[in-house]
Amino acid sequence: MPSDKELSRHQQDEPADLAGDLAAYRPALGRRLAALRKECGYSREEAAGLIGVSSDTLRLYEEATWRPSMRRLVRITTLYRADPLGILQDIAQSVRPKKEHVFLPEVEALLYFCGVTPEQVVDRVDPAVEPEPGPLPGEAPLGEVLKYRRDDDPMRVQGGLMLRREYEAGASIRMLSTKHHLAFGTIRTLLVEANTRLRGPGSPHHGTA
Incomplete structure (x- = not known):
């Protein structure tokens, strides 16, 4: 920040x-x-x-x-x-x-929290060149997307929220760890940062991530 x-x-x-x-x-x-x-x-x-x-x-x-x-x-x-x-x-x-x-409203909200307006981000791209879409959590393993990012990086926060949605849909932490190429403890940390209510040991979950 x-x-x-x-x-x-x-x-x-x-x-x-x-x-x-x-x-x-x-x-x-x-x-x-x-x-x-x-x-x-x-x-x-x-x-x-x-x-x-x-x-x-x-x-x-x-x-x-x-x-x-x-x-x-x-x-x-x-x-x-x-x-x-x-x-x-x-x-x-x-x-x-x-x-x-x-951008999406939630992305803009995170940019403002970091002290940046959405227009500042856009203005740093040459308007004469069509920007290449960057890697998003849904298009690449989070292990690659979040590598070297700080705790308050908007993409890290967005990744944690995505994990929360998958977890609340029934995926286990181990499933998410395998899918996103992240350590079990890292997945758990991201879920906690995203204010996720974690299931207790032995709680049922669906079989898909």
Whole structure:
């Protein structure tokens, strides 16, 4: 995730409306986190203790001084019984309600969380050249797609959500490990990061991945 200085430098080079989107995003995220906490009836100190951060850190998230990592955002939204991707989509839509989607809404939501507008990604491709479609989780083993990616990389998050759908459809972790060329422990980690409710040992599952 880019630092605040890097984000400010990018915003200076962007059209005013795109810079405005990014400038509006972080306060919107902070307000939503604060609203979710209050809706659940937690004081800031109570929520911070359950999440595993200091109350000052949670305050800085809610006041939009700091941005949480994706891993920490999942912990926060899990406590508040909210879907992290759904929250990010709502916030992204709130800062650009009248704009057409450049990518799938969930991908745009993850880009905004990382401090990038969809237009910034598109602008880095030569418009005179038809871009080659990159590897997507559905077209290549996740072991290849996610190699060397950071925990908060949008593609890693998207891969985890795809694994969650397959797991909830009945696939076992071992089936997913074989299919996607990833270690058993890595599959389990990605499922946990995607806020998946894991089945207990011996729980039934379907025979297809």
